[in-house]
Amino acid sequence: MYNWNSIKKIRITAYIILAVNVGLGLFLVYSECKSTIHHEHIDGQAGYIHAKRRVKLRRDPDANSNSLVSIGNGEPVQILNDTSTVHKGWIQINYNGNIGWVWGDYIGK
Structure with a gap:
């Protein structure tokens, strides 16, 4: 039952x-x-790295591209070229004289 x-x-x-x-x-x-x-960025504007781990500054807008340096959370960067729509999410930045590409989600204002 x-x-x-x-x-x-x-x-x-x-x-x-x-x-x-x-x-x-x-x-x-x-x-x-x-x-x-997509986060809107303006060319020439200052930004900051926002990530839990260090972010690799890449030579080209590609995850397989050579890493130039790694950048820690909160580090200031200068946005050189926000062509993330053209480069599928990658933004060109200047970090302490090193010019390269980082994934756009890691850049904040």
Whole structure:
């Protein structure tokens, strides 16, 4: 014989777990999209590196390009060329006389 009260409780618990998982999934998808939003930068403007780890200044706008130096969080940079729409997210900067490219999401004002 089935205990219908136990079955109802299990079903309600399953719905709650499902709702929490769906909500968490939507939050993660929204967070992922938000992190890839293009940030507008102005050529010649000062900016700062915003990253949890050191960011590599690349010779060319490509993740496989040679690294010139690494830049720590909070370090000031000068934006030389915000052609991130042309270079698919890469921004040309000057960091202590080193001119190269970093991923645009790592540059803040």
